[in-house]
Amino acid sequence: MNRICHNCGREVGSNEQLYVLRIELFAKAEPLELTIDDLLADHTAQIEKLIEEMEALDPEEASDEVYESYNFELCPECRRRVHHLLKGRAKSHKVQ
Ligand SMILES: [Zn+2]
Numbered sequence: 001m002n003r004i005c006h007n008c009g010r011e012v013g014s015n016e017q018l019y020v021l022r023i024e025l026f027a028k029a030e031p032l033e034l035t036i037d038d039l040l041a042d043h044t045a046q047i048e049k050l051i052e053e054m055e056a057l058d059p060e061e062a063s064d065e066v067y068e069s070y071n072f073e074l075c076p077e078c079r080r081r082v083h084h085l086l087k088g089r090a091k092s093h094k095v096q
Pocket of ligand 1: 005006007008009010074075076077078079
């Protein structure tokens with residue numbers, strides 16, 4: 001089994017801990033604001049247009065827009081660098 005750090009590319013010895021960085025990128029779920037008028041309106045033309053657009057999309061690209069995830073294996077040094085980077089970001093964009 002090869003233990004290569006995906007960030008710096010160095011080989012990680014069997015006496016060293018490997019770390020996994022898992023990244024998920026997906027659309028934030030937010031409630032849609034619908035009015036009665038929206039619900040009652042005839043959307044046939046819009047829906048047909050949407051279907052046409054979806055048919056033209058590359059299926060792989062379309063699913064990437066919904067959900068992407070990546071796994072990176074990191075050596076201890078890169079893990080520490082990523083840790084500091086994320087900590088710094090998390091402070092300015094605090095997750096509720
Ligand atoms: Zn590394």
